[in-house]
Structure formats: C-alpha cells, structure tokens
Amino acid sequence: MTLKVINPFDQSVYRELSFDTTASLEKKIQAARTAAQQWREVPLAERVAAVRAGLDHFRTHGDAIAAEITAQMGKPITESHNELSGFFARAEHMLAIAPDTLLPEKLPHQENLHRRIEREPLGVVLNIAAWNYPLLIAVNVVVPALVAGNSVLLKHSARTPLCGEHFQKAFDHIPGLVTHLVLSHDQTHRLIQDPRIDHVVFTGSVEGGRHVHQAAAGRFIDVGLELGGKDPAYVAEDADLAFTVPNVVEGALYNAGQSCCGVERVYVHRSIYDDFIEKAADALARYQPGDPTDPGTTLGPLANRSAMGVLDYQVKDALQKGARLVTGGGPLEGSTGNFYRPTLLADVASDADVMREESFGPLLPVRAVDSDAQALAEMNDSRYGLTASVWTRSRDRAEWFAARLEAGTIYQNRCDYLDPGLPWTGVKDSGRGSSLSRFGYYMLTRPKSIHFRTVPG
Numbered sequence: 001m002t003l004k005v006i007n008p009f010d011q012s013v014y015r016e017l018s019f020d021t022t023a024s025l026e027k028k029i030q031a032a033r034t035a036a037q038q039w040r041e042v043p044l045a046e047r048v049a050a051v052r053a054g055l056d057h058f059r060t061h062g063d064a065i066a067a068e069i070t071a072q073m074g075k076p077i078t079e080s081h082n083e084l085s086g087f088f089a090r091a092e093h094m095l096a097i098a099p100d101t102l103l104p105e106k107l108p109h110q111e112n113l114h115r116r117i118e119r120e121p122l123g124v125v126l127n128i129a130a131w132n133y134p135l136l137i138a139v140n141v142v143v144p145a146l147v148a149g150n151s152v153l154l155k156h157s158a159r160t161p162l163c164g165e166h167f168q169k170a171f172d173h174i175p176g177l178v179t180h181l182v183l184s185h186d187q188t189h190r191l192i193q194d195p196r197i198d199h200v201v202f203t204g205s206v207e208g209g210r211h212v213h214q215a216a217a218g219r220f221i222d223v224g225l226e227l228g229g230k231d232p233a234y235v236a237e238d239a240d241l242a243f244t245v246p247n248v249v250e251g252a253l254y255n256a257g258q259s260c261c262g263v264e265r266v267y268v269h270r271s272i273y274d275d276f277i278e279k280a281a282d283a284l285a286r287y288q289p290g291d292p293t294d295p296g297t298t299l300g301p302l303a304n305r306s307a308m309g310v311l312d313y314q315v316k317d318a319l320q321k322g323a324r325l326v327t328g329g330g331p332l333e334g335s336t337g338n339f340y341r342p343t344l345l346a347d348v349a350s351d352a353d354v355m356r357e358e359s360f361g362p363l364l365p366v367r368a369v370d371s372d373a374q375a376l377a378e379m380n381d382s383r384y385g386l387t388a389s390v391w392t393r394s395r396d397r398a399e400w401f402a403a404r405l406e407a408g409t410i411y412q413n414r415c416d417y418l419d420p421g422l423p424w425t426g427v428k429d430s431g432r433g434s435s436l437s438r439f440g441y442y443m444l445t446r447p448k449s450i451h452f453r454t455v456p457g
Contacts, residue, residue, distance in 0.1 A: 031176030057170035121149030123198030131157035224433035229386030385427035
C-alpha cells in the first residue's frame with residue numbers, strides 16, 4: 001500500500017511513499033526506545049549542541065525543502081521560505097532558553113536537608129504534525145523534546161510527508177532519535193495505545209484531536225492537542241485603518257487562509273464600518289491566485305480540493321442569512337488548481353456558519369457592532385479559543401479586552417503570529433497544553449523531587 005502526494009496546483013502525483021509495515025514500525029519503536037534511554041544520559045549542553053548541529057541540514061537544503069513544501073501543499077514559494085525563517089527563529093529561541101529552563105530548581109536551605117526539583121524527560125514522544133505549516137508545527141515539538149532528553153516518532157500529515165523525512169535526516173547520526181513514520185489512521189490509532197509511547201502531541205482539527213484523545217484514554221499519559229480556531233478580530237472606533245485593514249486582510253488570507261490562528265471573523269465598530277469594507281475590498285484585490293512556484297504569486301491553491309466545497313457552503317449560507325458579497329466567492333474557474341477566490345462578506349449574521357465554524361480558506365466575513373461590550377460578547381460566543389486580536393490605539397481598551405477574552409493569546413494591533421517566548425495554547429475546543437516558551441519544555445518533561453537528609457539520625 002502506498003501514499004500518493006498530490007500537487008494541489010496541477011493535480012499531479014508529486015511523490016509516492018510506502019506505508020510502514022507492522023515489522024518496520026516495530027523496528028522503529030524499539031529504536032526510539034533505545035535512543036531515548038541513551039540520549040537522556042547525554043549532558044544537556046551536549047544535547048543542545050547536537051540539536052543545533054542537526055538544524056544545519058535545513059540550512060544546507062533550505063531551497064529544496066521550500067520547493068517541496070510548495071509542491072506538497074501549495075504554499076507560495078515566498079511563504080515557504082518565510083516558514084523556513086520562522087523555523088530557525090523558533091528553534092534558536094528554544095535552544096537559548098534550555099539551560100535556564102531545564103536547570104534543577106533548588107529550594108530554600110533547611111538544616112541537614114538538600115531539596116531540589118529536576119525536569120525529567122518523558123521518553124518516546126509521538127508527534128502527529130499537520131500540513132499547513134509542516135516545518136513550524138513539527139519544530140515546536142521536535143527541538144524541545146530532543147533538548148529535554150526525549151526521542152521523537154514523527155508522523156507527518158499525508159499531505160506533507162517529505163518534511164518528516166528531512167527531520168529524520170537531520171538527526172540520522174543518532175539512530176532512532178528522530179524517526180519519520182508513514183502511517184494510516186488505523187495504524188496511528190494503535191500506536192497511540194502502545195505502552196511504549198510516553199507522550200503524544202497532535203496538531204490538527206478538533207475532530208482529529210478528539211480521536212487522538214479517545215485513543216489515549218485509559219493510559220495515564222499526557223496528550224498535547226493544538227486544534228482549530230475561529231479567531232476573531234475587533235476593529236475599534238479609534239483604530240488606524242490605514243494600518244489595520246491590510247494587516248487584518250493578510251491575517252485572513254496568508255497561506256490561503258489555511259492557518260489555525262488566522263483571522264476568521266471580523267467585528268468592526270459601526271462608526272468606521274463602511275470605510276473598513278471599502279478599504280478591505282481594495283486590499284483583497286491585491287491577492288491574485290497563481291502558480292505557487294512563481295515568486296510573484298500572493299495566493300496559492302488550497303491543499304485540500306474538498307475544502308472548496310466547504311467554503312462554497314459557508315458563502316451561500318451567509319448570503320441566505322442576509323450577508324452581502326462584496327468581492328470574490330466561488331472557485332477560480334478554468335483552473336486545475338484548488339483555487340478559491342479571495343472573498344469579502346459584509347453584514348454577516350452572527351449565526352451564519354462562516355462566523356461559527358472554521359473556514360480554513362481565503363474568506364473574510366465582517367459584521368458591524370455598536371460597542372466594545374457587543375464586540376466582546378460576540379467574540380467570546382464561540383466554541384473555539386485560540387487567539388483574538390483587538391485593533392485600537394488605546395492600551396487601556398486592549399487591556400480591558402485581554403482580561404475578558406476567552407482565548408490563549410490576545411493581540412493588540414497584531415494577529416496570526418507566534419512569539420516563541422510566549423506559550424502557544426488554546427482554550428475550549430482549541431486544545432489543551434502548551435508549546436514554545438518555557439511551558440513547551442514543561443509539557444515535554446516531568447518534575448522529579450529530590451529530598452535528601454544529608455545527616456542521618
């Protein structure tokens with residue numbers, strides 16, 4: 001049985017890979033167990049140096065890796081190179097904070113006692129990575145997991161498996177340390193239940209996260225879930241529209257809107273609503289679908305052809321509930337690529353599907369509100385809680401929202417960005433656990449208490 005990787009721009013078979021057999025998977029699990037047992041004994045400074053050296057593979061082969069990402073999931077080549085830059089930034093930050101974060105914590109002195117808290121590696125970490133940011137999502141786990149003393153089994157998305165190959169090649173000088181897997185859903189389900197897996201991190205849909213959580217049920221291991229979002233933006237009456245509009249539009253359309261923390265619904269104060277819609281229409285017009293290998297292309301195809309049907313449904317549902325189609329709507333006719341036209345919807349009802357459920361495409365639904373209080377209520381009226389952004393000149397207003405918004409990250413005058421110094425986390429159906437920052441290390445280690453009585457008797 002083989003896995004066919006389809007190029008979403010021309011529908012050609014880009015690569016064909018063999019699925020792991022029962023025998024090959026067993027061999028990989030055993031190698032990962034052995035590697036974890038040996039790697040944890042390596043001093044932290046040496047682990048940091050080894051991981052930093054492994055990153056050189058991505059520097060040496062950066063152009064080829066970027067081209068492969070574009071061919072596998074359709075991201076414009078400039079955005080693939082941007083992802084590489086973000087990959088290194090996140091990796092270097094996690095390497096830099098490792099010595100202090102993983103340093104044993106000594107408790108205040110007590111006579112004849114020595115007490116400290118160690119951070120112990122978990123063992124074998126199974127990382128199930130999504131396709132929309134195949135380097136960034138994987139590096140969030142791989143680098144801190146390795147630095148903390150774990151080994152990693154990396155099951156990449158069926159749309160971007162070649163990225164998994166590169167992670168394995170980067171560390172293949174240590175057998176079993178990072179292992180690329182090509183598995184079916186059933187194989188993955190069984191692997192999660194394997195007692196030799198010590199921790200699971202999944203990035204993907206809410207439904208996928210639910211399956212992963214259920215597969216791990218009955219086992220006393222932690223499961224990190226980085227799931228979907230329906231991230232709101234509020235444009236307050238004092239917002240700088242010349243700055244806000246292009247940034248909100250980019251937050252909705254970057255990577256063809258295929259970002260879990262992209263802007264998926266916008267609330268605009270009624271006093272500036274018409275001006276916002278006019279400027280947003282002009283901004284969307286600058287995004288043109290095209291060949292993703294062309295450096296001038298600003299909008300690539302959707303990775304999944306079936307996603308166009310979801311977007312079409314959401315647009316039609318919004319229109320039936322009173323929305324106004326300002327621009328776009330519908331697939332790009334006459335193209336073999338999975339292109340959906342950049343779409344701006346105005347006057348969208350709060351109960352429209354496009355305001356409730358993930359779009360994961362180049363849609364920008366906008367709704368007018370009369371006050372900050374109404375904006376807050378509508379922003380929180382969601383089963384998701386990944387990020388939320390407030391566009392205002394007022395720090396006080398931003399702080400008021402930050403104290404009340406139900407989301408893992410609150411932005412002022414920014415969106416769709418992960419700062420590696422801050423924990424990446426969600427609430428509600430957007431997931432559980434954290435990656436990046438020192439909290440990313442805490443998720444990939446366990447505390448061990450050291451309690452010595454130094455003078456017996």
